Amino acid sequence: MSESIENECKNTNAEQKTPPISATSTTESKDQDSSGQKRDADELPPSPKRTKTGDDKKPLDLAVTFGFKEGDRLEVQWEIENDDGENEVHWWGASLLKHDGRTEDSVAIRQLLYDEYQDFEPSKEDVIFIGPDELASPDSQNQMKFRREGQEEVTFYNEENLENTLNGILMSAMNKNKSSWSSLPPAQQAVIAEKIALKKNSLISALKNHDGVITSDTINDVMKTAFA
Incomplete structure (x- = not known):
């Protein structure tokens, strides 16, 4: 997600301790250069675990297993800091993009295109489907609740x-x-x-x-x- 999102919002997880305001959410400090500045996704070296599938072995795509397809609309549960410095839960709308072939441990890495929201611009984020209502970040291993767009709040x-x-x-x-x-x-x-x-x-x-x-x-x- 964009730098503003990384600095201002974090994923809600019942087991995760509340990090300081400056903490990041789904991507961590390994995405920074030696000066501590955030690097764009295009500048980051590829993860050694992430590979293009060039053989006949089809990766396990749990998004497909759970019935999701390209273009489906999802909402991911985030906590966003408001103007009063308090955290508010927001179900952030996103579209599931076409699988680009990347995998981690033979499991498909999928991308979500998050909607523009308030001061945050649209941005892409890597995720791995680990359940019918749960995602994980392949970088930080943070887990996030999600739902189909329009479903009731859980x-x-x-x-x-x-x-x-x-x-x-x-x-x-x-x-x-x-x-x-x-x-x-x-x-x-x-x-x-x-x-x-x-x-x-x-x-x-x-x-x-x-x-x-x-x-x-x-x-x-x-x-x-x-x-x-």
């Missing part, structure tokens, strides 16, 4: 605050259904409350085994079950 929680967060979301959903809830007799309200509690406990157990992912569909499922 929120990731750790085990410590999962239950409290889920309780808050369920209470918010209950408030939105306040009129329906108030019209029910107390006995039926008690039955529904018990259903929600049981569903919530099952949901917490399931989320602990699936990276703590909560989507709007998850909450809708809880509410539909409760009010069925």
